[in-house]
Amino acid sequence: xxxxxxxxxxxxxxxxxxxxxxxxxxxxxxxxxxxxxxxxxxxxxxxxxxxxxxxxxxxxxxxxxxxxxxxxxxxxxxxxxxxxxxxxxxxxxxxxxxxxxxxxxxxxxxxxxxxxxxxxxxxxxxxxxxxxxxxxxxxxxxxxxxxxxxxxxxxxxxxxxxxxxxxxxxxxxxxxxxxxxxxxxx
Amino acid sequence: xxxxxxxxxxxxxxxxxxxxxxxxxxxxxxxxxxxxxxxxxxxxxxxxxxxxxxxxxxxxxxxxxxxxxxxxxxxxxxxxxxxxxxxxxxxxxxxxxxxxxxxxxxxxxxxxxxxxxxxxxxxxxxxxxxxxxxxxxxxxxxxxxxxxxxxxxxxxxxxxxxxxxxxxxxxxxxxxxxxxxxx
Numbered sequence: 001x002x003x004x005x006x007x008x009x010x011x012x013x014x015x016x017x018x019x020x021x022x023x024x025x026x027x028x029x030x031x032x033x034x035x036x037x038x039x040x041x042x043x044x045x046x047x048x049x050x051x052x053x054x055x056x057x058x059x060x061x062x063x064x065x066x067x068x069x070x071x072x073x074x075x076x077x078x079x080x081x082x083x084x085x086x087x088x089x090x091x092x093x094x095x096x097x098x099x100x101x102x103x104x105x106x107x108x109x110x111x112x113x114x115x116x117x118x119x120x121x122x123x124x125x126x127x128x129x130x131x132x133x134x135x136x137x138x139x140x141x142x143x144x145x146x147x148x149x150x151x152x153x154x155x156x157x158x159x160x161x162x163x164x165x166x167x168x169x170x171x172x173x174x175x176x177x178x179x180x181x182x183x184x185x186x
Numbered sequence: 187x188x189x190x191x192x193x194x195x196x197x198x199x200x201x202x203x204x205x206x207x208x209x210x211x212x213x214x215x216x217x218x219x220x221x222x223x224x225x226x227x228x229x230x231x232x233x234x235x236x237x238x239x240x241x242x243x244x245x246x247x248x249x250x251x252x253x254x255x256x257x258x259x260x261x262x263x264x265x266x267x268x269x270x271x272x273x274x275x276x277x278x279x280x281x282x283x284x285x286x287x288x289x290x291x292x293x294x295x296x297x298x299x300x301x302x303x304x305x306x307x308x309x310x311x312x313x314x315x316x317x318x319x320x321x322x323x324x325x326x327x328x329x330x331x332x333x334x335x336x337x338x339x340x341x342x343x344x345x346x347x348x349x350x351x352x353x354x355x356x357x358x359x360x361x362x363x364x365x366x367x368x369x
Contacts, residue, residue: 047279092352094351096349159345159347160344161322161345162366163320163364164282164320166278166279166281166282176345176362178347180348
């Protein structure tokens with residue numbers, strides 16, 4: 001497995017020797033972005049409706065991704081196949097926590113890629129933000145694969161929050177997970 | 187327990203025949219507000235520091251309480267002895283939930299007043315907002331008294347959120363509680 005020294009974090013993992021890496025998502029990535037963001041299977045448990053136009057995708061990248069405090073493309077062998085982000089809270093009382101979000105093109109599921117990307121993103125966010133002590137993730141109660149991603153990425157399941165948010169018109173129960181900057185894997 | 191029909195939220199009897207009621211907090215309530223808002227015991231597990239000036243109290247009432255979607259004084263025999271609020275989320279995906287906060291003057295603790303006020307407020311806000319299905323409250327792990335208030339008010343404890351919030355300079359664990367409109 002090849003590891004290269006570079007400024008952005010690198011992880012090397014995945015089946016068949018693929019290299020998984022994170023880097024900022026750019027406007028020029030829009031066609032790769034559409035591969036996961038336009039996929040109803042990917043969007044099923046997500047807050048967004050599948051993107052149907054390149055213009056809407058460009059607007060999202062320009063308006064949300066580029067100014068985001070932490071938003072990365074998940075790349076396999078250098079090609080974007082998903083996204084991962086960690087929010088930042090401005091108020092001092094809430095700055096100790098950030099929320100992790102991610103999405104991966106369905107053709108890349110089941111290979112440990114999201115787990116590896118989540119681990120790398122969390123490590124990078126903790127190291128970049130000294131005030132950050134907790135990264136949390138909120139997952140639909142029916143989204144078992146995503147719960148497994150978080151468990152494998154070293155998150156702790158903290159509880160079930162009832163009727164927490166509305167997804168595709170229905171109120172949903174969600175599971176809350178967290179990883180602390182002080183957590184160590186057993 | 188005597189109940190009076192009135193346009194504002196119903197009253198309820200507390201211990202010793204005192205009537206608990208909820209009404210909007212007004213600028214003219216500032217001196218009563220300052221009784222609990224200046225008290226370090228009340229502020230101890232809250233995100234705010236005790237108030238030190240009447241002007242700050244007026245600014246809070248004008249800037250936060252008056253425009254708030256749901257902010258009420260907890261009144262005992264008509265006099266404000268605390269306050270509570272339930273947030274409203276504008277985003278359609280988040281509008282099913284609101285967060286409850288409350289504070290009660292320390293001289294009134296231990297009499298079931300907060301639990302009764304919370305019950306009344308939750309019923310009122312569910313009645314007013316059809317899209318609201320969940321009222322949640324986040325209580326710091328050391329704040330046992332407030333956890334008991336929520337349990338008495340019919341809330342369910344859902345989990346411990348580790349290092350959730352910074353209070354008085356330290357990151358704290360907090361319990362998440364909720365009550366649903368269907369509970």
